[in-house]
Amino acid sequence: MKRLWLPGALVALIILAALAAPLFGLPDPVRQDIARRLSGPMPGAWLGRDEFGRDVLSRLIWGARTSLGVAFAAALVAGVAGILLGLIGGWSRGVVAFLSVRSMDVILCFPPVLLALLVVTLLGPGAATLILVLSVLYLPGFARVTYAEVRAVRGRDYVEATRALGASTWYMLLRTVLPNIAGPVLVQLSLTVAAAVVIESGLSFLGLGVVPPSPSWGLMIRGARATMEQAPLLLLWPCAALTLTILAMNLLCDALRDAVDPRTTEAAK
Known part of the structure; x- marks a missing residue:
């Protein structure tokens, strides 16, 4: 449990900062002040201002709401959807x-980034489109992990004991099987959220x-790249936020996997 504290505190801090x-x-993250564009850190703009004179700290925190909201x-x-599909497929024959x-497998045949580019190009950019396309992209990962884990545990003694007691299929799947495969699913969740943040920022x-001028870490990196010679710090802040967020999420869910996985718990005893 001690391993949960540091990554858990980091993830909680990032999420709370975005929500609060x-x-x-x-300052308004979309309000422009051209007279002070590309200015460095100063009172009232502690991380400086971007190419349109917008407050970087404000856009960084508000951008976290967008990036994390889409990813989660x-x-x-x-x-x-993937867990339900994997449970049904793994239990059935x-x-x-x-x-x-x-x-x-049909979805996995398409390169993820190219499929995302195709769908976004056809439907138009926007947060709702991103959620749709990312959900489709990461659905196979959840389904395949759940399917494999259900196949591995469906013949275990505790599952057979529950079946012998006359429990319904959905009761066994949700109350007996799912808790015992939670570890790999949590790892998949951590990878999915981290990857979704990266894909959202990349798109x-x-x-x-x-859609601009809404704040987003990807849009901040795009704008900072064009002015990196005049104001290199503008590229540092969103990249640092992305790196810290992804590392914290991966560390947290790895720790959660070890904490909830029955096999790890038994080995520790």
């Missing part, structure tokens, strides 16, 4: 099991994600 952005009294929403949708796996960097 309206309470900080920060996409991971949640993909996780719920024959045609149902075959279709649950092969339908995911926003390319102009196919969040």
Whole structure:
């Protein structure tokens, strides 16, 4: 449990900062002040101003709401759908099991970034489109991990004991099987959220994600790249936020995996 404290505190701090952005009294993240564009850190603009004179600290915190909101929403949708599909496919046999796996293989045939670019180009940029495309991209990962884990535990003694007691199929899946495969699913969740943050930032960097002037870490990197010679610090802040967020999420979910995985718990005893 001690391993949870540091990454857990970092993730909680990042999420709380994003959620509490309206309470900080920060300047409007889209308000421009061309007269002070590319100015360095100063009182009232502690991280400086960007190429349009907008407050960098304000855009960084408000951008976290966008980047993390899209990532968590996409991971949640993909996780719920993928886990249900994996549970059904892993528990069933024959045609149902075959279709649950092969339908995911169809999605995996497409390169993730190219598929995201295609869908966003057809539907237009925006947060809702990003959530949709990221959910589709990461659905196979959840489905395949859940499918494999269900296949591995479906014949265990505790599952057979629950079946012998007359429990329904969904009761066994949700109350017996799912808690015992939570570790790998949590790891998949951590990877999905971290990857979704990166993909969202990358698409926003390319102009196919969040629509300007809404704050986003990808849009901040895009703007800072064009002015990196005049104000190199503008590129540092969003890149540092992305790196810290991804590392913290991966460390947290690795620790959670070890904490909830029954096999790890038994080994520790």
